[in-house]
Structure formats: C-alpha cells, structure tokens
Amino acid sequence: MDVKNVFLNGTLSEEVYMKPPPGTSPPPNKTPHGIVLLLLYVDDMIITGNDLQAISDLQxxxxxHFEMKDLGSLNYFLGLEVSRRSDGDLLSQAKYASDLLARSGIIDSNTSSTPLDPNTHLTPFDSVPLEDVSLYRQLVGSLIYLTVTRSDIAYAIPIVSQFMAAPRTIHFTVDLRILCYVKKTLGHGLQFSSQSSPVLSGYSDADWAGDPTDRRSTTGYCFYLSDSLISWRSKKQSVVSRSSTESEYRALDDATAELLWLRWLLADMGAPQQGPLSFIVTIVVLFRLLTMMSFMNV
Structure with a gap:
C-alpha cells in the first residue's frame, strides 16, 4: 500500500501539532481488528496474512481514513525481491547484488567458492594504504545491506568493515573476493516454508581470539522457525575471553537473550513456544555467577 502523505519539507498552510494540544486527547486510529496504526510520515506499508477477507477489510x-493506493502483490521492495513458490516464499536481493557487481566493475572476473580464505587474518597494518578509499567504503556499505538476506556473508562483512577508516590494499583484495563469491551465488536468499510447523530452534558458536590484533573472539548464532532462518548474528565480543570455554559461554549468553526475545515475539504473534528453556538459562546464569566470583577473588 502506497500512503500519499505530505513531504516533511513541504510548505504547510495548516497549523501542525507535534503532540496533542492542551485539553485534547484524540483516540488512536483503530482498525476493525483492533490493530493500532500510526501512519504519520509513512510512505509505504506492507500487509501480510492468510485471511484474505480480513486483509480486504483492512484495506x-x-x-x-487515508489517501492510499493498492500496489498489488509484493514483488520488489527496497531492493528485496519476493518470489512465491508452491512450498513458500523466497526472499532475495539478486538485482541489488547484480547492480553492486556492475558498480564494482568485476562482471567479467572469476568467481569464488567461499567469501573468505580461512587462513587470512587481517590487521590494520597489512600491505600499504589505499590511495582512494571511497570505493572501498561504498562497496563495504553496500555489502552490509546485502546481509539482510545473505547470512552466508554475515561473518565476512564485519571483518572488512573494521578497516573503513584506513583501508589497505589487502583489505580491498578481500573485499573483491567477497564480491566474487556473491557473483557465484546470486540466487541465494531466505526460503520461508509454508508447510512446516512453527518450532523455534537455534545454534551458537564462537571463535576464540579470532582477531589477531585485539585477541577478541567473535560470537555467532542463528535461529530457525522450523526450517526457515529468521535471525542470525556475527559480532566481535566486547571483552577478551581468557579461554575458548569463556568465549563459548559469552556467545551462548547473547544467543539466549535473542532466544528469549524471539519467544516473546512469537507468543505475541499467536505462536507460543512450548519447549524447555530452563537448561540454557541455567547455564548462562551459572556462568555469570562464576564470572562475578572470579572478580571477587582477585
């Protein structure tokens, strides 16, 4: 749905209140289904659901109440492509990735089977500084947005993004390798199945002292709703772990926080999870208690 709203920088002939004026308390805009909508400053909105009659009533x-235009079924939105199949939907960014490859000038280059060489460990002092850093920053920024549907490069992109301030030639070479991998995997995306039960499961891991400069580890986790990937993360830990066990527990701590949020979100959406959770929470709480005790003994 396209919402025909007023441009924020346009000239207004009416008096506009950023909050309700004194003495007034206007009721919220409620739909027939009890959904509270806030459509100020919204250009587009997406309506999803299985009840076609309810969607029609909402439209x-x-x-x-608002001047709106029905744009039809969702196919392309903010660089995201939606392909409908008999067993579900595929969310991808193939066109966005193709445009990115064209801007980078590697259309005719070779492809890569992996985004990173496992033996590569980048530091801020490798090789020589780039003379023009603008292209490097543009490519990394574009690749960051590509991770919206490409979890397979979620680990590689934070590594090259660490050197945005002062990139060097080796960093640019790794950046191009990621693009060569994207070229080989243009059709990759997120598959959301329509025929499976909404059961939540997840995995977490960590690489101990993976960064050779600051010796910090990287946390990684992913969560599936049945066989559909819905959440993932790859981020360097905020402190230095003194053992691989400690790095794993820190990754589990972050994953548990995400798991709790996902369970609450699914419960609000009418799909509560009934599986056990106490074992994971107990491990994280125990780790926190042991950490506090170690500081108390110093």
Whole structure:
C-alpha cells in the first residue's frame, strides 16, 4: 500500500501539532481488528496474512481514513525481491547484488567458492594504504545491506568493515573476493516454508581470539522457525575471553537473550513456544555467577 502523505519539507498552510494540544486527547486510529496504526510520515506499508477477507477489510478501512493506493502483490521492495513458490516464499536481493557487481566493475572476473580464505587474518597494518578509499567504503556499505538476506556473508562483512577508516590494499583484495563469491551465488536468499510447523530452534558458536590484533573472539548464532532462518548474528565480543570455554559461554549468553526475545515475539504473534528453556538459562546464569566470583577473588 502506497500512503500519499505530505513531504516533511513541504510548505504547510495548516497549523501542525507535534503532540496533542492542551485539553485534547484524540483516540488512536483503530482498525476493525483492533490493530493500532500510526501512519504519520509513512510512505509505504506492507500487509501480510492468510485471511484474505480480513486483509480486504483492512484495506477498505484504511482507504476511508487515508489517501492510499493498492500496489498489488509484493514483488520488489527496497531492493528485496519476493518470489512465491508452491512450498513458500523466497526472499532475495539478486538485482541489488547484480547492480553492486556492475558498480564494482568485476562482471567479467572469476568467481569464488567461499567469501573468505580461512587462513587470512587481517590487521590494520597489512600491505600499504589505499590511495582512494571511497570505493572501498561504498562497496563495504553496500555489502552490509546485502546481509539482510545473505547470512552466508554475515561473518565476512564485519571483518572488512573494521578497516573503513584506513583501508589497505589487502583489505580491498578481500573485499573483491567477497564480491566474487556473491557473483557465484546470486540466487541465494531466505526460503520461508509454508508447510512446516512453527518450532523455534537455534545454534551458537564462537571463535576464540579470532582477531589477531585485539585477541577478541567473535560470537555467532542463528535461529530457525522450523526450517526457515529468521535471525542470525556475527559480532566481535566486547571483552577478551581468557579461554575458548569463556568465549563459548559469552556467545551462548547473547544467543539466549535473542532466544528469549524471539519467544516473546512469537507468543505475541499467536505462536507460543512450548519447549524447555530452563537448561540454557541455567547455564548462562551459572556462568555469570562464576564470572562475578572470579572478580571477587582477585
């Protein structure tokens, strides 16, 4: 749905209140289904669901209160492509990735089977500084947005993004390798199945002292709703872990926080998870208690 709103920088002839004026308390805009909508400064909105009649009623209700246009079924939105299949939907960024490859000038280059060489460990002092850093920063920034649907490069992109301030030639070479991998895997994306039960599961891991400069580890986790990937993360830990066990527990701590949030979110959406959770939480709480005791003994 395209919401025809007023441009924020346009000239207004009416008096506009950023909050309700004194003495007034306007009721919220509620749909017939009890959904509270805030459509100020919104250009587009996406309506999803299985109840076609309810969606039609909602569109009719919105059309009575706001000037809107129905753009039809969702196919392309903010660089995201939605392909409908018999067993579900595929969310990808193939066109966005193709445009990125064209801007980088590696259309005719070779492809790569992996985004990173496992034996490569980058530091801020490798090789020589780049003379023009603008292209490097543009490519890394574009690759960051590509991780919206490409979890397979979620580990590689934070590594090259660490050197945005002062990139060197070796960093640019690794950046190009990631693009060569993207070229080989243009069709990759997120598959959301429509025929499986909404059961939540997840995995966490960590590489101990993976960064050769600051010796910090990297946390990685991913969560699936049945066989559909819905959440993932790859981020360097904020402190230096003194053992591989400690780095694993820190990764588990972050994964547990995400797991709790996902369970609450699914419960709000009408798909509560009934599986056990106490074992994971107990491990994290125990690790925190042991950490506090170690500081108390110093």
């Amino acid at each position: 009719h209700y919105l059309g009575q």
